[in-house]
Amino acid sequence: MTDAHTTGTHGSGPFIAAIDQGTTSSRCIVFDKDGRIVSVDQKEHEQIFPKPGWVEHDATEIWENVQEVVAGAIVKAGITSADVKAIGITNQRETTLLWDKNTGEPVHNALVWQDTRTDALCKELGRNVGQDRFRRETGLPLASYFAGPKVRWLLDNVEGLRERAEAGDILFGTMDSWVIWNLTGGTDGGVHVTDVTNASRTLLMNLHTMTWDEKILHSIGIPAAVLPEIRSSAEVYGNAKGGILDGVPVASALGDQQAALFGQTCFAEGEAKSTYGTGTFMLMNTGGTPVNSYNGLLTTVGYQIGDKPPVYALEGSIAVTGSLVQWMRDQMGLIKSAAEIETLASSVEDNGGAYFVPAFSGLFAPYWRPDARGVIAGLTRYVTKAHIARAVLEATAWQTREISDAMTKDSGVELTALKVDGGMTSNNLLMQTLADFLDAPVVRPMVAETTCLGAAYAAGLAVGFWPDTDALRANWRRAAEWTPRMDADTRAREYKSWLKAVERTMGWIEDEES
Ligand SMILES: Nc1ncnc2c1ncn2[C@@H]1O[C@H](COP(=O)(O)OP(=O)(O)O)[C@@H](O)[C@H]1O
Numbered sequence: 001m002t003d004a005h006t007t008g009t010h011g012s013g014p015f016i017a018a019i020d021q022g023t024t025s026s027r028c029i030v031f032d033k034d035g036r037i038v039s040v041d042q043k044e045h046e047q048i049f050p051k052p053g054w055v056e057h058d059a060t061e062i063w064e065n066v067q068e069v070v071a072g073a074i075v076k077a078g079i080t081s082a083d084v085k086a087i088g089i090t091n092q093r094e095t096t097l098l099w100d101k102n103t104g105e106p107v108h109n110a111l112v113w114q115d116t117r118t119d120a121l122c123k124e125l126g127r128n129v130g131q132d133r134f135r136r137e138t139g140l141p142l143a144s145y146f147a148g149p150k151v152r153w154l155l156d157n158v159e160g161l162r163e164r165a166e167a168g169d170i171l172f173g174t175m176d177s178w179v180i181w182n183l184t185g186g187t188d189g190g191v192h193v194t195d196v197t198n199a200s201r202t203l204l205m206n207l208h209t210m211t212w213d214e215k216i217l218h219s220i221g222i223p224a225a226v227l228p229e230i231r232s233s234a235e236v237y238g239n240a241k242g243g244i245l246d247g248v249p250v251a252s253a254l255g256d257q258q259a260a261l262f263g264q265t266c267f268a269e270g271e272a273k274s275t276y277g278t279g280t281f282m283l284m285n286t287g288g289t290p291v292n293s294y295n296g297l298l299t300t301v302g303y304q305i306g307d308k309p310p311v312y313a314l315e316g317s318i319a320v321t322g323s324l325v326q327w328m329r330d331q332m333g334l335i336k337s338a339a340e341i342e343t344l345a346s347s348v349e350d351n352g353g354a355y356f357v358p359a360f361s362g363l364f365a366p367y368w369r370p371d372a373r374g375v376i377a378g379l380t381r382y383v384t385k386a387h388i389a390r391a392v393l394e395a396t397a398w399q400t401r402e403i404s405d406a407m408t409k410d411s412g413v414e415l416t417a418l419k420v421d422g423g424m425t426s427n428n429l430l431m432q433t434l435a436d437f438l439d440a441p442v443v444r445p446m447v448a449e450t451t452c453l454g455a456a457y458a459a460g461l462a463v464g465f466w467p468d469t470d471a472l473r474a475n476w477r478r479a480a481e482w483t484p485r486m487d488a489d490t491r492a493r494e495y496k497s498w499l500k501a502v503e504r505t506m507g508w509i510e511d512e513e514s
């Protein structure tokens with residue numbers, strides 16, 4: 001690993017604030033014109049697991065946390081709303097909320113992207129409507145990961161909700177819509193919008209027209225009255241009303257993975273990044289045309305700046321990476337902190353023959369198998385908790401390798417280096433393992449908070465704080481790089497064992513259980 005350091009001090013303003021409403025926490029970061037962090041505030045929210053496979057968030061708690069971290073970051077920066085030129089929003093994608101527009105009250109906890117309760121519904125829709133139709137129109141496979149089936153589940157399962165929705169009293173939104181609606185006044189004139197990147201994760205937006213697809217809405221059974229207006233990722237949606245940022249323009253929204261693509265300045269076709277948080281998501285910019293995937297990737301919107309044409313991306317989504325480390329800490333008690341996994345894994349030379357495939361929510365890309373469940377393969381009495389810790393880290397790296405292979409097949413672009421970011425990238429052993437398994441350099445930028453940075457960049461472009469994307473590129477600085485050290489034979493042998501372990505996860509859930 002090599003290190004580089006930034007020089008200079010933070011400018012005296014003005015600034016851009018970005019809110020990242022993530023899966024495990026909400027944070028607000030204030031950035032200066034050089035894209036450097038001035039202040040950060042962050043707060044975790046409760047993860048609610050009512051049944052196996054079900055994951056919920058309390059959206060009221062989330063909105064309270066968002067207000068708290070915004071105030072926290074502004075106070076820590078020692079600035080006022082007059083110093084903040086715009087607010088950008090980024091968010092965990094797909095997590096689905098319905099709320100009453102007259103009271104502002106959620107009608108149910110939000111159904112989180114990892115929630116698998118709509119597996120059976122997706123199977124039924126696949127039989128009735130056809131998988132291909134969804135892929136063709138929306139770029140997505142029909143899977144419980146996405147928002148549309150979650151909306152249908154809520155309409156079917158919350159008493160009286162469908163009638164209220166059809167009467168126009170209920171609003172649907174992913175977390176971007178919920179935060180923007182509340183920020184801009186809520187029941188007092190809040191704007192009900194989403195951006196193209198978030199809308200592209202619903203299974204409801206036509207990827208070619210960038211509008212809600214009426215036929216698909218009809219097939220899934222969702223009334224158009226609940227839907228937000230689809231806007232670009234970088235434009236002023238409205239001004240904040242009340243709170244510490246009263247009057248500041250709310251000027252961007254991007255799903256968090258698209259925001260990271262933007263923050264990593266992957267503005268050219270073929271440029272890719274991978275973000276290592278609760279899950280891991282690799283996105284490659286594919287330019288102005290959506291590229292169909294034949295290898296288990298998603299076709300999605302990368303970003304759209306104002307009235308410019310949209311830019312598309314191919315995405316490989318991995319459901320469980322950082323959350324496996326959390327599971328080792330919270331459910332297994334094998335480590336006390338996430339960082340300790342590196343110390344434990346480094347105490348042994350290798351995985352001792354163990355492979356851990358964390359198919360906790362089924363397998364996402366490139367398999368899309370809801371019937372898969374987690375497996376630890378290759379166990380013998382030789383295996384210790386340190387070998388398991390190593391297998392945990394290797395699981396993240398092998399899953400990335402599988403996505404990277406699929407991306408090369410779909411796009412024809414060979415990976416020459418991978419830009420990484422997210423909480424797990426502080427793990428040096430993981431980053432080295434990644435370079436080894438990919439057989440390509442892994443590069444981390446100075447500002448690892450690329451998600452917030454991307455939202456700040458988009459908001460700054462919308463209000464003229466930055467002139468164009470070239471100015472943003474100039475801000476990207478390398479902080480660390482890991483180069484491959486593994487020999488080709490070992491890599492090939494280990495990859496084969498990993499793929500064997502993956503096979504053993506499949507078919508665990510029988511039809512009637514899903
Ligand atoms: N040193 C580490 N080694 C491995 N995993 C880590 C480490 N530090 C944090 N993590 C994992 O990274 C995730 C947090 O990263 P973050 O980017 O904040 O996630 P998110 O945006 O999804 O909430 C957690 O799941 C945590 O377990």
Ligand SMILES: O=P(O)(O)OC[C@H](O)CO
Pocket residue numbers: 021022023024091092093094113255256257277278279
């Ligand atoms: O909140 P994160 O960083 O885990 O990201 C979640 C993704 O947006 C899910 O698609």
